[in-house]
Amino acid sequence: MKLLAQNHSFATARCSDFIDLTDDVLELVEQSGIANGVAVVFSPHTTGAIIINERERGFIADFHEMVGRLVPDEDEYRHDDTESRVENRDDTDHTVPNGHAHCRHALLGSASQSVPVIDGRLQLGRWQRVFFVECDRARDRRVLIQVLGE
Ligand code: ZN
Numbered sequence: 656m657k658l659l660a661q662n663h664s665f666a667t668a669r670c671s672d673f674i675d676l677t678d679d680v681l682e683l684v685e686q687s688g689i690a691n692g693v694a695v696v697f698s699p700h701t702t703g704a705i706i707i708n709e710r711e712r713g714f715i716a717d718f719h720e721m722v723g724r725l726v727p728d729e730d731e732y733r734h735d736d737t738e739s740r741v742e743n744r745d746d747t748d749h750t751v752p753n754g755h756a757h758c759r760h761a762l763l764g765s766a767s768q769s770v771p772v773i774d775g776r777l778q779l780g781r782w783q784r785v786f787f788v789e790c791d792r793a794r795d796r797r798v799l800i801q802v803l804g805e
Pocket of ligand 1: 754
């Protein structure tokens with residue numbers, strides 16, 4: 656089995672920013688020389704998800720409004736209560752309240768996505784793109800893209 660992995664760093668601009676990683680995944684599949692296997696795209700963040708969907712402005716605006724309705728950022732979240740909170744208090748990220756961002760990420764439920772590679776081709780559908788979705792504010796982010804197979 657062959658394996659090729661690469662980290663990609665970038666900065667997001669706002670909540671619900673969609674960073675299109677599809678070309679990076681396609682490049683790594685080509686570089687790997689792997690004909691049959693799988694490409695995995697993984698976010699090591701608890702407030703930034705990986706989703707597969709369409710690159711279309713209307714959808715992205717609809718998505719932003721939907722998550723805002725389901726998980727409003729102005730609600731009260733226990734995660735943001737630094738007085739009663741006992742875990743992970745040394746995380747500097749928590750100087751800015753982001754309970755809503757954790758809930759949005761958990762609702763999406765997708766720290767990673769995997770896409771089959773067959774005959775050297777990534778098997779995305781015609782309109783499918785792989786995105787990092789920012790559930791928090793503008794931040795520096797990293798994703799790991801891994802291709803494995805033979
Ligand atoms: Zn947090």
